[in-house]
Amino acid sequence: MDDITPQDLKSRIEGSESLNILDVRETWEHEEKNIGGENVPLGTLPHRLGEIDHWKEEELIVYCRTGNRSGNAKKFLEQQGFTKVRNLLEGIEGYLKQ
Incomplete structure (x- = not known):
């Protein structure tokens, strides 16, 4: 599925x-500033798939600081059978510039 721009998400x-x-950033990053959603740091994602399994067939927007970690998360989630994953381009930094 196509990624999403900060403008579209906002x-x-x-x-x-x-x-x-x-949000696949670290917990401390999420606590500093976030745009909502569940916080599952990228490093813990493989062990916490059960927590988000209910989104497997639904649109899921993944974000991090700049879009790199969430891009990796998107690839991983697609390999695990998530069918509608979208990466927030430019991450939260791009979103907050809107």
């Missing part, structure tokens, strides 16, 4: 759309 959040969002 528009959807401001429209009060119900979204499945996964």
Whole structure:
């Protein structure tokens, strides 16, 4: 599935759309600033798939600081059978510039 731009995500959040969002940054990063969603650090993702398994067939937006870790998470999740994963391009940094 195609990735999502910061502009598109911001528009959807401001429209009060119900979204499945996964933050793969470290917990301390999530606590500093976030755009919501579940926080499962990339390093723990393989061991915590059961926590997000209910999103396997739903659109899942994954983000990190700049889009690199979430890009890796997207690839991993697709290998695990997640069918609609979208990486937030430019990560939270790009989102906060909007």
